Amino acid sequence: MRSLYIDGAWRPSASDEGLDVVDPATEQVIDTVPAGASEDVDAAVEAAVKAQPGWAALTPGQRVTHLSKALELYNSRIKDTAAVLTREMGAPSVFALKVQAGLPSIMFQTFIDLVEEVGDRFFEGERVGTSLVVREPIGVVGAITPWNYPLHQIVLKVVPAMLAGNTVVLKPSEVAPLSAYALTEVFHEAGLPAGVFNLVSGTGPVVGEAISAHPDIDMVSFTGSTRAGTRVSQVAAETVKRVALELGGKSPNIVLPDADLAQAVKRGVADVMRNTGQSCNALTRMLVHRDSYDEAVEIAAAAAAKYTPGDPSEEGTRMGPLVSDTQLERVRDYIRVGVEEGARLVVGGADPVEGREKGYFVSPTVFADVRNDMRIAQEEIFGPVLVLIPYDTEDEAVAIANDTVYGLNAAVWSGDPDRALAVARRVKAGQIEVNGGAVNPRAPFGGYKQSGNGREWGLPGIEEFCEIKSLQL
Secondary structure (H helix, E strand, O other): OOOEEEOOEEEOOOOOOEEEEEEOOOOEEEEEEEOOOHHHHHHHHHHHHHHHHHHHHOOHHHHHHHHHHHHHHHHHOHHHHHHHHHHHHOOOHHHHHHHHOHHHHHHHHHHHHHHHHHHHHHHHOEEEOOEEEEEEEOOEEEEEOOOOOHHHHHHHHHHHHHHOOOEEEEEOOOOOOHHHHHHHHHHHHOOOOOOOEEEOOOOHHHHHHHHHHOOOOOEEEEEOOHHHHHHHHHHHHOOOOEEEEEOOOOOEEEEOOOOOHHHHHHHHHHHHHHHHHOOOOOOOEEEEEHHHHHHHHHHHHHHHHOOOEOOOOOOOOOEOOOOOHHHHHHHHHHHHHHHHHOOEEEEOOOOOOOOOOOOOOOOOEEEEOOOOOOHHHHOOOOOOEEEEEEEOOHHHHHHHHHOOOEEOEEEEEOOOHHHHHHHHHHOOOOEEEEOOOOOOOOOOEOOEEOOEEOOEOHHHHHHOOEEEEEEEO
16 A cells, blocks of 8 residues: 655555555556545644745745756656556546646646746735735645546646645545656655645545644645535635635537537537546537527537547547446436436437446437436536537527536637627636637636636636735835
């Protein structure tokens, strides 16, 4: 069994229990990590508290130097890390290298670049009338991260927090923790000062709750389900610490009548099938004008059918398994619910995938004739399941898009860029893709409503880990 990383050293857990890590393509146990105890969190927090003043006293440039060395080492091992992500997540090898391992590198570098560009001015402050307004580190940050993009979500929290002068206690997902260990080895070998970064593996009810409740943790940054995020907020409220939440989504994809229908639908299907549908920002509700609806359903069905589930280690595989047996049953249950609710199953379904006796595989699934009050249109499925909803007017499309408790992501397609932008401004979501606009690592990412609060990515993602102080001169 692996160890925990506390105060610059690998050490055994206070608990002798372990958590098996399972390859979702083969259902074989590939590793075991400690099921950490609250005593482990206490030790990690003690180390982080001790290290924080010295780390915060460094200049932004000195912190950049430490983390640049770690990034260089990470990049030298990126193929090995991608292989780890394929085994623990079931991510197809090309996707694992380009996205699951590649995107963290991009985000890591972006945070470093931003601090190099604005560091001194950003942290030393700016004059506002007779005051000097400065940003200071919050202190000790507890980071609780999910399994769907396990390394990406860690980098989004750990790197900006440390660049801002905070120290960190990380609890990675117990479902896919091995990439977190790979990053921890990088930090250790890069010579990051002891206590600046600490890793405690374990479950949410034990380690996650201990982090959320700990009086010496000044902030918790959590990514995961809305239900779990609610619990983190409740526990953290006892010590009035700051909480940043990146939660679920049921994101709408509005295809206006003047859009390039084939492009919009195919791109929308690809978005839902990415990472086997296990993306909080997936555009899982496709809204199409009634005049084009039947054609859109045909295009979507044909596009989805091309995502044949397969061995993630084989070249050419576009979609791997779901991450666990629990997730597989969840997705199958939702597909059955959709059929029971009266939606039309166009392609896919809950039946076992032909030719796959092992592994947590599910077929790419498309539902038509969906009403927005159906569960499959309102609840986050977290699998490769797309629902198509017709509308008659632009106002109706916007109303359907906003008729959800979530507000994480959205998309709008139109042949008129100004019209697309105008509709996008009416949709209540933290980020909106206009005519397939590219991802920008410098732009903030976060949600409205029950999709969370706070922002990651870009300079706002660094500022999230800062306190603001006014010095009256």
